[in-house]
Amino acid sequence: MEWLSWFDARDYEFARQVLQRGIAALYLVAFLSTMNQFPALLGERGLLPVPAFLDVARRLARPTLFRWRYSDALLGAVCWAGIGIAATIVAGLPQLGPPWLPMLAFLALWLLYMSIVNVGQTFYGFGWEILLLEAGFTVAFLGSNQAPPPTTILLLIAWLVFRLEFGAGMIKIRGGREWRDLTAMFYHHETQPMPGPLSRQAHLLPRPLHRVEVVGNHFAQLVVPFFLFAPQPLASIAAGIIIVTQLWLVGTGNFAWLNWVAIILSFAAVSDPVAHAVFPFIPLEWHAGAETPLWWLAVVVLITVLLLMLSYRPLLNLFSSQQLMNASFNRWRLVNAYGAFGTVTKQRIEIVVEGTLEEEADAPDDRWLEYGFKGKPGDVRRLPRQWAPYHLRLDWLMWFLPLRTVHEDWFYTFLNRLLEADQPTLRLLRQDPFDGERPRWVRARSYLYRFASRAEFRETGERWVRVLLYDAIPPVSLSPRRRRLP
Structure with missing residues (x-):
């Protein structure tokens, strides 16, 4: 017609x-x-x-x-x-x-x-x-x-x-x-x-x-x-x-x-x-x-x-001076508002999660082992992988922690699951340094990360340079005789 x-x-x-x-x-x-x-x-x-x-x-x-x-x-x-x-x-x-x-x-x-x-x-x-x-x-x-x-x-x-x-x-x-x-x-x-x-x-x-x-x-x-x-x-x-x-x-x-x-x-x-x-x-x-x-x-x-x-x-x-970013105006999630990266962070702060099998929390640093995440930076030598369009949700939330607060309910539960060596949780990670064994203590440390220069990479083989800032969450344990998670 x-x-x-x-x-x-x-x-x-x-x-x-x-x-x-x-x-x-x-x-x-x-x-x-x-x-x-x-x-x-x-x-x-x-x-x-x-x-x-x-x-x-x-x-x-x-x-x-x-x-x-x-x-x-x-x-x-x-x-x-x-x-x-x-x-x-x-x-x-x-x-x-x-x-x-x-x-x-x-x-x-x-x-x-x-x-x-x-x-x-x-x-x-x-x-x-x-x-x-x-x-x-x-x-x-x-x-x-x-x-x-x-x-x-x-x-x-x-x-x-x-x-x-x-x-x-x-x-x-x-x-x-x-x-x-x-x-x-x-x-x-x-x-x-x-x-x-x-x-x-x-x-x-x-x-x-x-x-x-x-x-x-x-x-x-x-x-x-x-x-x-x-x-x-x-x-x-x-x-x-x-x-x-x-x-x-x-x-x-x-x-x-x-x-x-x-x-x-x-x-x-x-x-x-x-x-x-x-x-x-x-x-x-x-x-x-x-x-x-x-x-x-x-x-x-x-x-x-x-x-x-x-x-x-x-x-x-x-065109509003109070423009909303990534917002829905109806419960059916149709015709939404979008936007991203209105500001760019100037420094990269990473929360590194570690555990130890030692009896006491004041064990030397070389007795603490780092959990490896699939996507987020951790190991300074590791080349980041291409994951998109697949979405690693835990890794993304870990990036937000230092921008907001590490004292998120889900993060404390995450640490709890690590202390229990919970297998579904460990499968979200790239590496469990304890091969399924329960650590006695875990802690979260805050590091400043930056990309290594070409000269630094040639000298050390490290893609990241990191500096320890502070313990974001001091050592915690499941044992009633030790400091417990909140």
């Missing part, structure tokens, strides 16, 4: 394929991360047990399948269901059916993962959690291979990328002076939550290049997002710039799936002709003769109106 031509984005099938399969792949990673870590962090015997939190969740009226009951077995069922559904979308199976089939698959992922996020407390308090939820809900209405992609949904996804990028840019401009005087990247690669294998090399780049990084960031976040709504090929070029800048962040750090969501969503602005020009194997004609069913048009228009209505407060937030 001719009058429906405005609704059909016939030149954006490649974008739809990337969006659906890419977001589904990230949901698969998110459920896998949850299945591996949630029981030890938040399970029945976790550091912040969900059963103890459910009364609060009920009062907050947060939508969750665990609203009335939580068990580790139920959590496992939710994760396996999410992994299975996500895998079918990555394989393209629901997309072969009618438009409602991938819609239901994505809405199932959204509801299942929202059930987890809404009881995840501080371990799920990151901006990329609500970003994945909003992305999954919006992508749900891209339809299937039986009809062209809907233009309004692609525009809503571009609007999501705009809020993500422009919101982060405004947070920085309004935040620390280092973003305005172009010195932020003097520190960022060294002090970011979880460095990657190339972070040290990025940190050691000449300072003029770090200033170029900041200028490029401001351009990519404050100027480029407006061109996502421009005619082609400007929109595709804008998307390409965002994708390249996000890939730089992927290569120089570990930010879970934050950067990958931004990369995937940016393809909403990439048209098939542009994609074909860059990659000739991408077809130009996908939907010859295909028509959009009227009932599907009605569903998409309804969802479009809903998301536009929910955009009012996030739009005001972008």
Whole structure:
């Protein structure tokens, strides 16, 4: 029908394929991360047990399948269901059916993962959690291979990328002076939550290049997002710039799936002709003769109106002097506010956890052994690994400790679990220096870390230089005759 031509984005099938399969792949990673870590962090015997939190969740009226009951077995069922559904979308199976089939698959992922996020407390308090939820809900209405992609949904996804990028840019401009005087990247690669294998090399780049990084960031976040709504090929070029800048962040750090969501969503602005020009194997004609069913048009228009209505407060937030960062304005986690790194920490403080088998707490330092974490810095010789898009939640929370306080309830429980040699907790770590044996004492020490210079690395083989500051938590033990954990 001719009058429906405005609704059909016939030149954006490649974008739809990337969006659906890419977001589904990230949901698969998110459920896998949850299945591996949630029981030890938040399970029945976790550091912040969900059963103890459910009364609060009920009062907050947060939508969750665990609203009335939580068990580790139920959590496992939710994760396996999410992994299975996500895998079918990555394989393209629901997309072969009618438009409602991938819609239901994505809405199932959204509801299942929202059930987890809404009881995840501080371990799920990151901006990329609500970003994945909003992305999954919006992508749900891209339809299937039986009809062209809907233009309004692609525009809503571009609007999501705009809020993500422009919101982060405004947070920085309004935040620390280092973003305005172009010195932020003097520190960022060294002090970011979880460095990657190339972070040290990025940190050691000449300072003029770090200033170029900041200028490029401001351009990519404050100027480029407006061109996502421009005619082609400007929109595709804008998307390409965002994708390249996000890939730089992927290569120089570990930010879970934050950067990958931004990369995937940016393809909403990439048209098939542009994609074909860059990659000739991408077809130009996908939907010859295909028509959009009227009932599907009605569903998409309804969802479009809903998301536009929910955009009012996030739009005001972008231009507010009291701009909120990573905030939801409704309990369904739709059309959120985003932003990150409004300020950059200038020094890296690490909390190092040690234990000893000695009878007395005043044992010499060489009798204390350090627990190794998978992602966060510890061993000064170890090359940081690339973990993203997989999310190491314990390691991220360890980065926040010196910025807030080490006296967090979950951290004391963590130390308690180490004293018990609790196996689920130890599996969250890279190395247990006691091979499953219970230490008699544990302590937490505060260190100042910095990247070694090239000359220092050649001399010592150490990638980090660290200096002991103080005992953040003095030696504690489970024994009633010794100092006990609070």
